[in-house]
Amino acid sequence: MRNTFHEQLEQLNIELIKMGALCEQAISAATKALLEGDLALGRQACELEQEIDQRERDIESQCMKLLLRQQPVAGDLRRVSAALRMISDMERIGDQASDIAEIARDVEDSRLCSAVPMADMARAAIAMVTDSVDAFVQGDLELARTVLREDDEVDDLFLRVREELISLISAGENGSVCLDLLMVAKYFERIGDHAVNIAEWVEYSLTGHHKGGK
Amino acid sequence: MEELILSARGLNLYYGENHALKDISIDIPERRITALIGPSGCGKSTFLRTINRMNDLIPNVKITGSLTYRGQEIYAPEQDVTDLRKRIGMVFQKPNPFPMSIYDNVAYGPRTHGTRNKVKLDEIVEESLRGAAIWDEVKDRLKKSALGLSGGQQQRLCIARALAVKPDVLLMDEATSALDPISTAKIEDLAAELKNDYTIIMVTHNMQQAARISDNTAFFLLGELVEFGETEQMFSMPQDKRTEDYITGRFG
Numbered sequence: 229m230r231n232t233f234h235e236q237l238e239q240l241n242i243e244l245i246k247m248g249a250l251c252e253q254a255i256s257a258a259t260k261a262l263l264e265g266d267l268a269l270g271r272q273a274c275e276l277e278q279e280i281d282q283r284e285r286d287i288e289s290q291c292m293k294l295l296l297r298q299q300p301v302a303g304d305l306r307r308v309s310a311a312l313r314m315i316s317d318m319e320r321i322g323d324q325a326s327d328i329a330e331i332a333r334d335v336e337d338s339r340l341c342s343a344v345p346m347a348d349m350a351r352a353a354i355a356m357v358t359d360s361v362d363a364f365v366q367g368d369l370e371l372a373r374t375v376l377r378e379d380d381e382v383d384d385l386f387l388r389v390r391e392e393l394i395s396l397i398s399a400g401e402n403g404s405v406c407l408d409l410l411m412v413a414k415y416f417e418r419i420g421d422h423a424v425n426i427a428e429w430v431e432y433s434l435t436g437h438h439k440g441g442k
Numbered sequence: 443m444e445e446l447i448l449s450a451r452g453l454n455l456y457y458g459e460n461h462a463l464k465d466i467s468i469d470i471p472e473r474r475i476t477a478l479i480g481p482s483g484c485g486k487s488t489f490l491r492t493i494n495r496m497n498d499l500i501p502n503v504k505i506t507g508s509l510t511y512r513g514q515e516i517y518a519p520e521q522d523v524t525d526l527r528k529r530i531g532m533v534f535q536k537p538n539p540f541p542m543s544i545y546d547n548v549a550y551g552p553r554t555h556g557t558r559n560k561v562k563l564d565e566i567v568e569e570s571l572r573g574a575a576i577w578d579e580v581k582d583r584l585k586k587s588a589l590g591l592s593g594g595q596q597q598r599l600c601i602a603r604a605l606a607v608k609p610d611v612l613l614m615d616e617a618t619s620a621l622d623p624i625s626t627a628k629i630e631d632l633a634a635e636l637k638n639d640y641t642i643i644m645v646t647h648n649m650q651q652a653a654r655i656s657d658n659t660a661f662f663l664l665g666e667l668v669e670f671g672e673t674e675q676m677f678s679m680p681q682d683k684r685t686e687d688y689i690t691g692r693f694g
Contacts, residue, residue, distance in 0.1 A: 230627050230630075230631065231631050231634070232631075232634055232654075232655075233654075292678070293674060296653055296674065296677050296678060297653050297654050297673075297674070297677075298654060299650050299653070299654070
């Protein structure tokens with residue numbers, strides 16, 4: 229029944245997985261650019277960001293087409309509506325990866341990066357993005373709720389990075405680099421927040437309730 | 443490039459004094475679903491019936507202009523109407539199975555056109571019922587009366603009956619308006635399958651249905667063809683304000 233519609237919903241899943249994978253690649257490339265001083269990877273992160281923007285427009289048009297042609301209702305309607313919101317969050321994740329790559333270009337002293345748990349932040353942020361998109365595709369409420377817990381970890385890491393950077397500045401390290409690194413840490417923390425938003429859209433899509441709503 | 447199967451140029455139709463189709467020009471592509479929409483009395487059903495000359499039966503009808511099917515004038519004096527209707531089949535709003543067995547309903551057309559061979563007829567009946575996605579539901583009761591089927595099944599049987607004479611074009615005149623949503627969804631799925639082999643032109647009062655399944659949509663109003671184009675374009679960015687007003691429910 230309604231074969232075309234179900235094929236289109238499946239195609240939407242595939243496109244969201246692809247967009248999520250691009251976000252993960254962009255964060256990963258930006259992080260390596262920062263930790264290893266690899267300028268080529270920094271450029272790659274910026275190119276990925278443009279590709280993510282394009283995906284957002286493509287998926288948005290796919291969702292509009294679904295709404296227009298298939299007039300989804302109930303769980304299907306929530307699903308398409310959640311997908312439309314999720315891609316905005318993914319697009320912002322792409323922007324932040326690109327911002328990290330831009331800062332990486334200017335950070336001359338990558339030694340300081342290794343002095344703070346930046347790699348851990350990157351790993352945790354990527355895991356959150358992966359889990360939130362997987363939760364949507366698999367309709368896995370438990371996995372979506374895991375993302376909310378993972379966010380606490382990223383927030384804790386941010387505070388740790390901040391404190392350690394303060395200590396480094398007090399110890400006479402390059403203040404400008406330390407401030408750049410604080411910005412990067414904040415971007416990772418924001419990426420985590422966007423992944424939380426995605427997880428909350430998953431919850432809405434599956435249950436009809438917004439987190440904290442009535 | 444899409445092949446055109448039907449073309450109208452400056453087509454006018456009058457029921458006596460009533461000018462029911464006004465200067466219609468349209469090119470309908472092959473193996474696509476074309477939906478005809480518009481408020482009651484807009485001319486969409488009249489246009490559909492003009493395609494296989496169903497209006498011939500109505501007194502005082504006058505038709506001018508050109509309407510061609512694969513390049514041949516449908517209203518040329520030498521046109522064989524029986525042959526035309528074999529190529530351009532029709533499914534109506536209300537399922538209208540003949541009061542005979544399921545098998546005989548489907549075999550009716552081929553028999554009329556001269557097929558007598560039992561093996562051949564069996565083949566056609568099975569193929570047509572499969573084509574109309576109803577074979578599995580009726581294969582064990584082919585000799586039972588078609589009137590015992592549900593409305594949705596009857597309509598798919600009528601589609602099978604239309605397919606049995608191997609038409610080229612299938613005209614559907616509000617073919618799902620008398621059916622429940624589940625039967626409607628089955629017919630819509632079926633139409634999406636059938637367009638791989640047939641050209642479908644459907645009149646529908648249900649704009650959502652036009653949006654769901656058609657490739658192209660034609661909007662008729664007061665006998666005029668206001669707009670014709672790709673369905674997605676028409677429903678997202680109609681070119682004519684009258685189309686926008688109609689599909690957004692501002693009149694009609």
